[in-house]
Amino acid sequence: MWPPGEENVRQDPLRSKAILSRLAGTLTPLGRRSFLGLGAALTSSLAFGSKPVLADPALESPPADAPWSQSIGAGVVDRPYGRPADTEASVIRRNVPWLTAGAESSVSFSPLQDLHGIITPNGLFFERHHAGRPDIDPAQHKLMIHGLVERPLILTMKDIQRFPQTTRIHFIECPANGGMEWRAAQMNSLQFRHGMISCAEWTGVRLSTLLEEVGVRKEAKWAMVEGADGAHMNRSLPLDKCLDDCLVVYAQNGEALRPEQGYPLRLVVPGWEGNVNIKWLRRIKLGDKPWHSREETSKYTDLMPDGIARGFTWLIDAKSVITFPCPEKPLDRPGHYEIRGLAWTGNGKVKRVDVSVDGGVNWQSARLHEPVLSKALTKFSLPWYWDGKPALLESRVIDETGYVQPTIAALRKQRGTNSIYHNNGIQTWQVKPDGSVFNVQLA
Amino acid sequence: MWPPGEENVRQDPLRSKAILSRLAGTLTPLGRRSFLGLGAALTSSLAFGSKPVLADPALESPPADAPWSQSIGAGVVDRPYGRPADTEASVIRRNVPWLTAGAESSVSFSPLQDLHGIITPNGLFFERHHAGRPDIDPAQHKLMIHGLVERPLILTMKDIQRFPQTTRIHFIECPANGGMEWRAAQMNSLQFRHGMISCAEWTGVRLSTLLEEVGVRKEAKWAMVEGADGAHMNRSLPLDKCLDDCLVVYAQNGEALRPEQGYPLRLVVPGWEGNVNIKWLRRIKLGDKPWHSREETSKYTDLMPDGIARGFTWLIDAKSVITFPCPEKPLDRPGHYEIRGLAWTGNGKVKRVDVSVDGGVNWQSARLHEPVLSKALTKFSLPWYWDGKPALLESRVIDETGYVQPTIAALRKQRGTNSIYHNNGIQTWQVKPDGSVFNVQLA
Numbered sequence: 001m002w003p004p005g006e007e008n009v010r011q012d013p014l015r016s017k018a019i020l021s022r023l024a025g026t027l028t029p030l031g032r033r034s035f036l037g038l039g040a041a042l043t044s045s046l047a048f049g050s051k052p053v054l055a056d057p058a059l060e061s062p063p064a065d066a067p068w069s070q071s072i073g074a075g076v077v078d079r080p081y082g083r084p085a086d087t088e089a090s091v092i093r094r095n096v097p098w099l100t101a102g103a104e105s106s107v108s109f110s111p112l113q114d115l116h117g118i119i120t121p122n123g124l125f126f127e128r129h130h131a132g133r134p135d136i137d138p139a140q141h142k143l144m145i146h147g148l149v150e151r152p153l154i155l156t157m158k159d160i161q162r163f164p165q166t167t168r169i170h171f172i173e174c175p176a177n178g179g180m181e182w183r184a185a186q187m188n189s190l191q192f193r194h195g196m197i198s199c200a201e202w203t204g205v206r207l208s209t210l211l212e213e214v215g216v217r218k219e220a221k222w223a224m225v226e227g228a229d230g231a232h233m234n235r236s237l238p239l240d241k242c243l244d245d246c247l248v249v250y251a252q253n254g255e256a257l258r259p260e261q262g263y264p265l266r267l268v269v270p271g272w273e274g275n276v277n278i279k280w281l282r283r284i285k286l287g288d289k290p291w292h293s294r295e296e297t298s299k300y301t302d303l304m305p306d307g308i309a310r311g312f313t314w315l316i317d318a319k320s321v322i323t324f325p326c327p328e329k330p331l332d333r334p335g336h337y338e339i340r341g342l343a344w345t346g347n348g349k350v351k352r353v354d355v356s357v358d359g360g361v362n363w364q365s366a367r368l369h370e371p372v373l374s375k376a377l378t379k380f381s382l383p384w385y386w387d388g389k390p391a392l393l394e395s396r397v398i399d400e401t402g403y404v405q406p407t408i409a410a411l412r413k414q415r416g417t418n419s420i421y422h423n424n425g426i427q428t429w430q431v432k433p434d435g436s437v438f439n440v441q442l443a
Numbered sequence: 444m445w446p447p448g449e450e451n452v453r454q455d456p457l458r459s460k461a462i463l464s465r466l467a468g469t470l471t472p473l474g475r476r477s478f479l480g481l482g483a484a485l486t487s488s489l490a491f492g493s494k495p496v497l498a499d500p501a502l503e504s505p506p507a508d509a510p511w512s513q514s515i516g517a518g519v520v521d522r523p524y525g526r527p528a529d530t531e532a533s534v535i536r537r538n539v540p541w542l543t544a545g546a547e548s549s550v551s552f553s554p555l556q557d558l559h560g561i562i563t564p565n566g567l568f569f570e571r572h573h574a575g576r577p578d579i580d581p582a583q584h585k586l587m588i589h590g591l592v593e594r595p596l597i598l599t600m601k602d603i604q605r606f607p608q609t610t611r612i613h614f615i616e617c618p619a620n621g622g623m624e625w626r627a628a629q630m631n632s633l634q635f636r637h638g639m640i641s642c643a644e645w646t647g648v649r650l651s652t653l654l655e656e657v658g659v660r661k662e663a664k665w666a667m668v669e670g671a672d673g674a675h676m677n678r679s680l681p682l683d684k685c686l687d688d689c690l691v692v693y694a695q696n697g698e699a700l701r702p703e704q705g706y707p708l709r710l711v712v713p714g715w716e717g718n719v720n721i722k723w724l725r726r727i728k729l730g731d732k733p734w735h736s737r738e739e740t741s742k743y744t745d746l747m748p749d750g751i752a753r754g755f756t757w758l759i760d761a762k763s764v765i766t767f768p769c770p771e772k773p774l775d776r777p778g779h780y781e782i783r784g785l786a787w788t789g790n791g792k793v794k795r796v797d798v799s800v801d802g803g804v805n806w807q808s809a810r811l812h813e814p815v816l817s818k819a820l821t822k823f824s825l826p827w828y829w830d831g832k833p834a835l836l837e838s839r840v841i842d843e844t845g846y847v848q849p850t851i852a853a854l855r856k857q858r859g860t861n862s863i864y865h866n867n868g869i870q871t872w873q874v875k876p877d878g879s880v881f882n883v884q885l886a
Contacts, residue, residue: 066579066583066584066671068577068578068579068671068672068673068723069577069671069672069673069675069725070673071577071673072547072574072575072673073547073572073574073575073576073577073578073672073673074547074575074576074578075545075546075547075549075572075575075576076536076538076546076547076549076550076551076570076571076572076576076703077535077536077537077538077546077551077570078546078576079703080535080536080537080551081526081527081534081535081536081566081567082536082565082566082567082568082701082702082703083524083566083701084524084565084698084699084701085578085581085699085701085702085706085707086578087580087581087582088698088699091524091698091699092520092523092524093519093520093523093524093525094520094523095519095520102518103518103519103520103521104515104516104517104518104519106518106519107519108519108520108523114698114699115694115697115698116608116610116646116693116694116697116698117610117644117645117646117694117696117697118610118644118697119562119644119696119697120697121564121565121696121697121698122525122527122564123524123525123526123698124524124525124697124698125525127519127520128519129516129518129519131515131516132515132516132517132518133516133517133518133519133521134511134512134514134516135511135516135517135528135529136509136511137530138528138530139530140509141509162779162780162781163781164781164824164826165559165781165783165824166812167559167560167561167812167822168813169814201560201561201562202560203559203560228509228511228512229511229512229516230511230512230513230514230515230516232512250559251558251559251560253560253562253564253696254558254559254560254561254562254563254564254567255527255531255534255557255558255559255564255566255567256527256528256531256534256557258525258526258527258528259525259528260519260522260525263528264528280511282512336605337605338605338606338607338608340608369609369610370611371612371814371816373814379610381607381608383607
């Protein structure tokens with residue numbers, strides 16, 4: 001790590017700010033004057049849309065009383081279910097029409113460039129459908145559990161909601177997130193390059209609790225989980241994972257699941273590729289071997305250089321990305337900034353995130369924001385003084401198992417360039433002197 | 444605590460289930476058969492809307508392929524910003540028309556009976572307005588910081604978003620939550636009795652960072668914080684609290700603040716009464732004494748029996764409530780259930796929650812669900828076998844300072860019955876033999 005002995009920087013933003021200043025070759029001391037760097041910059045700035053004003057200390061009220069401060073606003077519950085401000089209309093999920101045969105088998109990407117924190121609001125949680133979004137009547141929906149079990153059952157939503165409840169915050173990532181980048185950088189956008197990851201608070205019942213209810217027969221080694229959508233999407237899961245931490249959930253961020261997230265019932269397989277987190281869950285069958293369904297044979301496998309395909313590659317390896325700056329959020333001009341980003345790992349907790357501003361030559365540890373939860377997004381940040389020169393921004397996560405996020409070059413050495421899935425390579429953002437930001441790959 | 448020596452029950456739901464079974468006078472052993480109690484109950488039930496079916500082990504697919512399993516659903520981004528399922532249309536914020544002069548100075552209550560976990564989705568976060576919800580243009584909005592400062596500043600939203608970012612999960616509760624219950628139980632509803640509390644992930648800048656930027660003069664002891672709504676809502680805050688953990692936030696659960704929550708900028712004062720969490724924040728002025736604004740003199744004070752009014756009662760004392768069962772969610776019939784609820788404290792973290800099913804004669808510790816965060820909602824649960832007899836359900840929280848949630852009777856002894864605010868008394872739900880649930884107060 002570099003600079004040497006700066007490991008403890010992680011928990012001390014002011015200290016890391018001082019290090020940044022040193023890196024930037026300035027003499028800005030700690031504390032107030034380093035913030036003043038910002039204050040001073042403001043007064044000389046026109047790039048902010050509105051020129052900041054140094055107020056008259058004697059002034060008793062803001063310069064102008066805006067129209068909305070001189071009138072009565074809307075009453076409560078004119079929107080019994082709320083919605084974002086009209087001025088946020090551009091913050092939406094987007095898709096790539098040419099990516100798939102039709103929108104019913106496509107993806108919508110979450111606008112990471114406009115999001116903060118680790119919770120993805122339900123309205124912006126990324127989508128991936130194989131036969132579109134079914135609209136299911138929860139009063140009619142049932143979950144069947146059968147196969148190698150003692151007491152097969154068909155459960156209604158009301159049955160399921162009586163079982164002991166568990167709530168956990170977990171990310172879900174489509175393993176094809178960044179899949180177009182195996183050969184070269186293609187999407188000059190944070191939303192389209194990384195937007196197939198979201199994170200929410202899930203509430204439901206442990207799958208192990210339901211399996212205890214039906215009684216697992218000793219020959220059982222695998223579970224087939226199946227959705228109620230038109231694709232009857234299904235996957236095979238090892239019984240060990242089912243009994244470990246899988247959840248059968250009906251709520252997301254407090255409220256009922258959204259239709260596009262599997263309403264009224266979905267499987268959450270913490271830390272494993274999104275495709276196994278079966279939505280509109282209607283069936284769980286136990287057996288003694290995997291089912292080799294379409295989604296784990298012709299899809300969700302990766303062709304290696306030797307012509308053999310990797311299969312059952314469920315785990316989401318440690319990954320991170322800088323969300324500010326990014327192509328959608330360039331830099332206005334030289335000055336003090338905060339580099340911000342997200343890190344995650346299917347292995348458990350994020351242990352450390354290092355950030356480089358010179359394409360990976362030098363690294364320093366970012367501040368991790370609490371709470372750092374297992375198999376959840378973790379937010380990181382690092383103060384940065386941008387001197388207006390070209391920069392190459394990268395983040396690299398190390399998880400609690402010691403796994404270090406690799407470069408895309410290292411991934412290619414091992415897996416070639418035929419893969420579609422599981423690209424967790426380090427993202428490089430190139431910052432140009434005009435402050436614009438581009439998605440690039442280093443040799 | 445009771446039963447003696449059962450403190451360790453908290454982290455072991457199976458063990459506490461066994462204790463419940465003993466309490467219920469059954470002989471149900473641990474583990475599978477206690478769950479089977481549920482399975483057995485199901486098969487004899489018609490109260491579930493659909494009679495659970497014991498499936499034929501040989502059956503290869505669910506009994507019927509529903510219409511939505513035989514068709515292609517909607518494509519991605521037909522809702523670029525998502526919304527709940529149409530069948531969840533009853534899960535909305537509600538208000539009490541007779542409570543205030545008009546809807547512009549009223550409250551909307553969050554539907555706690557339909558929520559799970561600790562995150563309140565933005566569309567259901569409770570509202571309290573004093574002059575309605577202004578619709579503010581963020582490009583025009585400014586925050587002025589002046590008074591006893593070295594360098595008064597007027598900041599735009601873009602300026603504010605450049606400062607180092609902090610993200611934290613905190614509850615906000617209106618101190619009038621339950622205010623109608625000082626004299627007697629009135630609202631037979633979880634939503635209307637307790638719905639003025641919600642919890643979200645907030646992102647913004649520490650107020651201490653902004654105050655460092657402007658430079659606090661040594662005579663400064665108080666801050667006046669003011670909103671841009673038509674009421675120019677303002678409150679006085681001690682400088683110590685401002686420098687401790689207050690946040691000036693622009694994001695809620697990942698996305699921009701909702702208009703009814705202060706878009707584009709609000710103050711979050713962790714653990715203190717909702718009214719000081721100024722929405723549509725436009726001004727912070729430092730001074731050497733409090734301002735004694737309307738909202739801290741004629742309002743948000745409590746008349747004591749001796750005719751003196753308590754003022755500046757900012758802290759939200761430890762409080763908890765059972766959210767299932769509740770008046771809106773009665774019990775179907777005797778059998779195994781899970782008592783579920785929420786606990787919170789302005790003092791920091793929840794340390795323990797005890798639950799009684801006999802009106803406070805006997806108590807046992809509930810399971811606290813992770814994460815347990817400071818000044819955030821904490822979820823608790825406890826398995827319960829209901830034998831069909833009348834029951835009185837109560838929860839009692841103990842926080843990390845050792846503060847124990849009091850009974851309403853104890854509160855009345857100290858404060859009389861003239862108060863409107865800060866009723867954190869223990870909630871009693873009466874369960875009748877038919878499973879219906881009522882809001883009652885014990886002498």
